[in-house]
Amino acid sequence: MTSEHRFIVGLQDVKTLGYQCKCGAKIVFPIGSEIGPSDACHSCRTPWKPQQNQQSAAWFRGDETSSFVSLLRAITTIRALEKEGVLGFRLVFEFDQDSVSDRA
Numbered sequence: 001m002t003s004e005h006r007f008i009v010g011l012q013d014v015k016t017l018g019y020q021c022k023c024g025a026k027i028v029f030p031i032g033s034e035i036g037p038s039d040a041c042h043s044c045r046t047p048w049k050p051q052q053n054q055q056s057a058a059w060f061r062g063d064e065t066s067s068f069v070s071l072l073r074a075i076t077t078i079r080a081l082e083k084e085g086v087l088g089f090r091l092v093f094e095f096d097q098d099s100v101s102d103r104a
């Protein structure tokens, strides 16, 4: 018999947010920050944003960059609503134990 461990995390459980490079370097910031991703990794200098030849028209229109900031803003808004106690529910994320430990 196998057992499956899952983690349920709510926005109140999130301590910091950040961007992590493929090299492992991270930039973290407190919730409430509305920081878009940098142009390149501060450690290995790998470009973080699509390059012109990668044909990401949405990125160059600004849609994708603003999506990161919109998400951070939405997290702040939803957390505030949850803290006010005006909702009959909370937003949760469910993770498999394997997916959590693989990225630790």
Ligand SMILES: [Zn+2]
Residues within 6 Å of the ligand: 021, 022, 023, 024, 025, 041, 042, 043, 044, 045, 046
């Ligand atoms: Zn890096």
